[in-house]
Amino acid sequence: MSIGHILVVDDEIEIRDLLAELLADEGYTVSSAADAIEARASIAVRRPDLILLDIWMPGQDGISLLREWHEHHQLGCPVIMMSGHGTVETAVEATRLGAFDFIEKPISLDKLLLLIEHGLENTRLSRENEQLRRNSSDPFELVGDSEYMTTLRAQAKKVAGHDAWVLISGEPGTGKQALARFIHHHSPRRHFPFIDTGGVAMSGRQNAAAELFGSELDGKIRYGLLEQANGGTLFIAEAADMDEQTQMQLISALENQTFFRVGGTEPVQVDVRVIAATRKDLEDEVRQGRFREDLFYHLSVVPLHIEPLRNHPEDVPILLTYYLETAHRIEGLPLRELTIGARNLLKGHYWPGNVRELKNLVQRMLILGAGDVIDEQEVQRALGFIPAHVDTEQAQGATLISLNLDLPLRDARDEFERRYLLAQLKSCEGSMTELARLTGMERTNLYRKLKSLGISANERS
CATH class of the missing domain: 3.40.50.300 (P-loop containing nucleotide triphosphate hydrolases)
Known part of the structure; x- marks a missing residue:
């Protein structure tokens, strides 16, 4: 597989052939153009990863072609300018128009290969930085140490x-x-x-x-x-x-x-x-x-x-630690610790929104919370188990029914039904007769609903 596609634009056929042979030996694929017209045609056929552009060419010169690409926002790759009669002013103008670098003729092939390598690496790093800005965590990491x-x-x-x-x-x-x-x-x-x-x-x-x-x-x-x-x-x-x-x-x-x-x-x-x-x-x-x-x-x-995350809950603690530290390191949010009770509560959460829900929950607690410690009651409030106005003493007897508004409607409904039925199961101590009475459901439909939501008939919590 090619390590990159390079377009060589130069009116001297000897230079085009020499560079094409050299770059092919290094693992690149190469297209050649003798003037601006052929260069336009070449980039229309295939988008290059880097362009070597001669300044002095018959017809339209390299600087004006570079200006055209710059004004039309078509500089999607690094451009290295080549010239045997370059001036400081020309180099400054080329740089202003977006050229990556400038090399003088006769060309040092070792220097040119180094410039090409740096140009492609610069593009790659720019892409990765943009990805990191769009993704607050490491985009290459699959977090978890479970089997x-x-x-x-x-x-x-x-x-x-x-x-x-x-x-x-x-x-x-x-x-x-x-x-x-x-x-x-x-x-x-x-x-x-x-x-x-x-x-x-x-x-x-x-x-x-x-x-x-x-x-x-x-x-x-x-x-x-x-x-x-x-x-x-x-x-x-x-x-x-x-x-x-x-x-x-x-x-x-x-x-x-x-x-x-x-x-x-x-x-x-x-x-x-x-x-x-x-x-x-x-x-x-x-x-x-x-x-x-x-x-x-x-x-x-x-x-x-x-x-889904609920099928490997042993990864929840390391995910919590990862996103707590990442939010502090990248977003500047306060560094807070979860109590053992809070961690146990989160490990037992159903996580209908999976890792995305966990990450969003961590951010929400760091943004809205205060203090160095996140306790069980704060987690319950963040999950929606306890209304924000209910005090800690009232919270001890609160029924834990959460609703994650980040979920699609169907997933949110399934999660609500699951938590509703779990809470009712707990209140009637596992009696299916009492559960059918409380929910107003016929027992056959009730068993079918419990099975579809992954709830065992003898589950109490």
């Missing part, structure tokens, strides 16, 4: 070594994106972008197509997510949300590794690994005719499932 999490990390590392497509399933908030980033970070593609479609509406046809495949209008190119991910990984945050038209376009693009931008006439080549995630049963979506069967089989070459 389950240890096995999941081992599976992810094994999958990372291959280039097969991956389908990650699991409830909302379980960490599907974190698992995808972990796989990318441990793969040979880790030095290339990880592009997440999570902020993009994947239905809506024309808008989704422009976001995914980019567009061309009046000679201006807008690179889509698929092209931005070239060489790296495209993470489809919720595969089931794609409309049929987007599914059809995506399967064609990914099968052939080529596509057309919206409004474009030339095919664009990409080399992308796909990791998709879903909270739904995609096989059922296929049976219902809402998801293309061919796309499903392409996406699910390697299926991975993330268990």
